[in-house]
Amino acid sequence: MQAPPLRPGGDPQLIAPEPPESLPELRSPRRIRWTRRRIALKRFWRQYRRSKMGMIGLAILIFFIGMAIFAVVADPSGADPSKTSGPVLSPPSREYPLGTDNFGLSVLTLVIQGSKISLLVGLTASVISMSIGATVGIVAGYRGGAIDTFLMRITDFGLVIPWLVLAIVLASIIGQSLGAIILVIGVTSWPATARLVRAQVLSIRERPYIERARALGASNRHMIWHHVLPNSMPVIFANTILTIAIAILSEAALTFLGLGDPTNPSWGSMLNTAQRFLNNAVWMAIWPGLAIFLAVMAFNLLGDGLQEALSPVLRQR
Amino acid sequence: MGSRRYVLKKVAQALLTLFFVLVFNFFLFRILPSDPVKFLTRGAGLQINAVEQQELLREFGLDKPVFPAQFIDYMGDTLRLDFGTSLTVQSGRPVLEVFTGFMWPTLLLVGVSTVTAALLGIWMGIRAGWRRGGYFDRTSMGVSLVFYSMPEFWLGMLLLILFSVNLGWFPVAGRETLGANYTGFAAFADTLNHLFLPALTLTLAYMGEYYLVMRSSLLDVLGEDFIQTARAKGVREKLVLNRHAVRNALLPTISLIALSFGFVLGGAITVEVVFSYKGLGGLTYEAIQSQDFPLLQAIFLFASAAVIFMNLLADLVYGHFDPRVQEA
Numbered sequence A: 001m002q003a004p005p006l007r008p009g010g011d012p013q014l015i016a017p018e019p020p021e022s023l024p025e026l027r028s029p030r031r032i033r034w035t036r037r038r039i040a041l042k043r044f045w046r047q048y049r050r051s052k053m054g055m056i057g058l059a060i061l062i063f064f065i066g067m068a069i070f071a072v073v074a075d076p077s078g079a080d081p082s083k084t085s086g087p088v089l090s091p092p093s094r095e096y097p098l099g100t101d102n103f104g105l106s107v108l109t110l111v112i113q114g115s116k117i118s119l120l121v122g123l124t125a126s127v128i129s130m131s132i133g134a135t136v137g138i139v140a141g142y143r144g145g146a147i148d149t150f151l152m153r154i155t156d157f158g159l160v161i162p163w164l165v166l167a168i169v170l171a172s173i174i175g176q177s178l179g180a181i182i183l184v185i186g187v188t189s190w191p192a193t194a195r196l197v198r199a200q201v202l203s204i205r206e207r208p209y210i211e212r213a214r215a216l217g218a219s220n221r222h223m224i225w226h227h228v229l230p231n232s233m234p235v236i237f238a239n240t241i242l243t244i245a246i247a248i249l250s251e252a253a254l255t256f257l258g259l260g261d262p263t264n265p266s267w268g269s270m271l272n273t274a275q276r277f278l279n280n281a282v283w284m285a286i287w288p289g290l291a292i293f294l295a296v297m298a299f300n301l302l303g304d305g306l307q308e309a310l311s312p313v314l315r316q317r
Numbered sequence B: 001m002g003s004r005r006y007v008l009k010k011v012a013q014a015l016l017t018l019f020f021v022l023v024f025n026f027f028l029f030r031i032l033p034s035d036p037v038k039f040l041t042r043g044a045g046l047q048i049n050a051v052e053q054q055e056l057l058r059e060f061g062l063d064k065p066v067f068p069a070q071f072i073d074y075m076g077d078t079l080r081l082d083f084g085t086s087l088t089v090q091s092g093r094p095v096l097e098v099f100t101g102f103m104w105p106t107l108l109l110v111g112v113s114t115v116t117a118a119l120l121g122i123w124m125g126i127r128a129g130w131r132r133g134g135y136f137d138r139t140s141m142g143v144s145l146v147f148y149s150m151p152e153f154w155l156g157m158l159l160l161i162l163f164s165v166n167l168g169w170f171p172v173a174g175r176e177t178l179g180a181n182y183t184g185f186a187a188f189a190d191t192l193n194h195l196f197l198p199a200l201t202l203t204l205a206y207m208g209e210y211y212l213v214m215r216s217s218l219l220d221v222l223g224e225d226f227i228q229t230a231r232a233k234g235v236r237e238k239l240v241l242n243r244h245a246v247r248n249a250l251l252p253t254i255s256l257i258a259l260s261f262g263f264v265l266g267g268a269i270t271v272e273v274v275f276s277y278k279g280l281g282g283l284t285y286e287a288i289q290s291q292d293f294p295l296l297q298a299i300f301l302f303a304s305a306a307v308i309f310m311n312l313l314a315d316l317v318y319g320h321f322d323p324r325v326q327e328a
Helices: A029-049 A052-073 A107-143 A145-160 A163-174 A178-188 A191-205 A208-215 A220-256 A267-277 A283-310 A312-316 B004-031 B036-044 B050-060 B066-079 B095-130 B135-149 B152-166 B184-222 B225-233 B237-274 B280-289 B293-321
Strands: none
Touching: A029 A052, A029 A283, A052 A107, A052 A283, A107 A145, A107 A178, A107 A191, A107 A220, A107 A267, A107 A283, A145 A191, A145 B004, A145 B293, A163 A178, A163 A220, A163 B004, A163 B237, A163 B280, A163 B293, A178 A220, A191 A220, A208 A220, A220 A267, A220 A283, A220 B237, A267 A283, A267 B152, A283 B135, A283 B152, B004 B066, B004 B293, B095 B135, B095 B184, B095 B237, B095 B280, B095 B293, B135 B184, B152 B184, B152 B237, B184 B237, B225 B237, B237 B280, B237 B293, B280 B293
């Protein structure tokens, strides 16, 4: 990554005022707020675009989102073992570009259907994880004192639990369904987020505008919703993207171990089946794994790009 | 090792966490399932009548009130390392016995991989951090990202396809050649032969993480005043790196590696399944398949205890070499 050239007077992005556009015409606070947000978003996008890796990640992600949308729209019977007509374990051909599996299903169709599950699990599990992590982090950081100590004890406890083993145990107790997998990943992956958010909140709490708001008589609720949360959002957001990568990997690991929903084809469960055919149907192992790898990498690149664009300190590294 | 107070504090914290894990474990297996008896026996596929059910209830101690009687029994049994008997995997044998038989192969696998990954990762981190943004740095960054994004088990499958199925260099499965009964050096070579690919998989999977930690730790240290002082004194660059920077950067890295050792234990599960390596991972897989909950419970306890222990070790080592943290 190339550092942006420094000019005298520091980074122009941070100092030069945006062209005022039509600011004087704006009267209501709401419109001022939205204009400000739009400008911030534009500035952020300019920053983000500089990261080549981040853009590659974005491109891969858009590809997978397209695939998942296609999977939702397309006829799902191609992934139903009871309605199969193709040849069994056939190598890649014109009709089956990625070959067929042991039921005669097209591996391409299965990979496409799997993208739906992976993205769904990745996104929803991360939202759960983020909500718990952000709430714990904000409350602990903002309130401090005994509540902070108590919440951080729990967080530390969550950090030492080997999450994959816990997820395995939980999944085998709760049962095998998509919801169970999402819940299991969501409730086992929040402690790292909580830590990070708390650190951010601790630094926000010391900023002058917080003192100003308090002096003006702002309530705790106002402080959290209007100052602490919006200012923690970048950290929470970048962290969520990285959590999605972890969630997709966890989903793959759990379904690979046979803990997924048996009626839904997922990349992990495809790899589980592929194990038995490593010497005569390599394609069954290659493609689902490649899909997991690329999807996870997309989110990792995206997360790194976001962190870079959002944090001036990291940018200098 | 450190001041006595610091050590005692850390040990007490570890014991407290261990206690939490025990309570959590109790909750997980006794309270979460709505009907524990059915839950504990469903793996065996048993059709049980009312009398047998009463018997099982008594055997598991489930006829007593959950709290405190069941809880006290559970704590007592656990402290005496009595985890009950395996239901399905090796029906009737004590869990502890089954468990220890599978533990050593996993410790060997995880130990070898962690040490190799740590040595490689640290070496890469030093080289890359010293010439930040250089060719080596950018290459290793890319390589680490690739391995970091790969599911360990898929990496294992690729290695298996390439080296065992196609090239035939390594055995396809297992921990030793069955029925060969090697002794002496032949047994050692056979074990090594079977260990190589799973260990390589885990090494590649975790090397990138250690590299990133060492690199950023070195970058932090290079920004410190004493590095500038050393340079101002005219210390040669090589010595600045080896004597001043690396020594200080190693400490946080090693403590993080110790921490991750516990987690590699969990990551080894899927890899062991790929290579049909008969260790704790393979055992976990079997326990899931046949729903052997007493066994799963012991595995969960062991994995958590391992992380807590390594955590404690890392804290103590850190405190010994960097007494500043004892103040915090």
